[in-house]
Amino acid sequence: MENYQILIVEDEDVTRFNLRNLFEAEGYKVFEAVDGESMASILSQQAINLVIMDINLPGKNGLLLGRELASNKNLGLIFLTGRDSDIDKILGLEIGADDYLTKPFNPRELTIRARNILSRIGQTNAEDETEQAILTFNKWTLNGNSREMTSPTGNVIAIPRGEYRALRLLMKNTGQIVSRQTLIKEMTGRDLRSNDRTVDVTIRRLRKHFESDTETPELINTIHGEGYRFVGKVD
Numbered sequence: 001m002e003n004y005q006i007l008i009v010e011d012e013d014v015t016r017f018n019l020r021n022l023f024e025a026e027g028y029k030v031f032e033a034v035d036g037e038s039m040a041s042i043l044s045q046q047a048i049n050l051v052i053m054d055i056n057l058p059g060k061n062g063l064l065l066g067r068e069l070a071s072n073k074n075l076g077l078i079f080l081t082g083r084d085s086d087i088d089k090i091l092g093l094e095i096g097a098d099d100y101l102t103k104p105f106n107p108r109e110l111t112i113r114a115r116n117i118l119s120r121i122g123q124t125n126a127e128d129e130t131e132q133a134i135l136t137f138n139k140w141t142l143n144g145n146s147r148e149m150t151s152p153t154g155n156v157i158a159i160p161r162g163e164y165r166a167l168r169l170l171m172k173n174t175g176q177i178v179s180r181q182t183l184i185k186e187m188t189g190r191d192l193r194s195n196d197r198t199v200d201v202t203i204r205r206l207r208k209h210f211e212s213d214t215e216t217p218e219l220i221n222t223i224h225g226e227g228y229r230f231v232g233k234v235d
């Protein structure tokens with residue numbers, strides 16, 4: 001599996017052990033951490049490609065730790081959670097998690113997701129580099145190199161990979177409806193699942209950035225049952 005290295009962050013011994021066996025059987029090199037401290041120590045010593053992290057950890061929980069990882073665009077992140085109520089938090093926070101699964105999960109499903117994300121990371125970084133790096137709309141600037149947006153008043157906002165890719169796709173199709181399936185594929189490389197809120201939460205977060213500037217009208221239309229449409233002025 002191209003020597004990919006996976007770090008499992010999970011304090012429950014049995015789950016961690018099972019995850020290690022699962023991914024080793026797939027040919028990955030697997031590292032284990034039981035909390036944020038041991039995670040940081042391994043990340044500083046090993047070139048990890050993907051972190052699979054339980055949310056309920058002793059000390060700093062997975063959501064806080066995930067936020068700390070978000071700036072590393074070469075690192076994939078999958079959250080594991082025992083509670084549906086965590087999903088909004090995963091999607092709503094400025095984490096940029098690539099995916100999540102609720103426990104109990106299907107091991108095969110997890111390995112498929114992991115493989116998709118790993119191939120997606122290399123691919124999207126290469127694509128992002130060949131894309132026009134700076135896009136501007138309505139006095140906002142979107143910088144593909146740093147994945148930052150700059151507001152008309154000069155505020156710089158770092159945005160996660162999913163938000164960046166969604167906005168860029170919408171801007172490239174200004175005035176046209178982009179389906180939720182097309183958006184999720186662009187953001188994560190996977191297909192839309194039933195009750196999948198990933199796209200909608202991402203659009204909500206993007207709108208929040210724009211609306212924080214009261215001079216700027218709403219730039220993204222919701223087309224019910226279809227998708228979203230960007231109606232800003234792209235320079």
Ligand code: CA
Nearest residue numbers: 011054056057
């Ligand atoms: Ca746990």
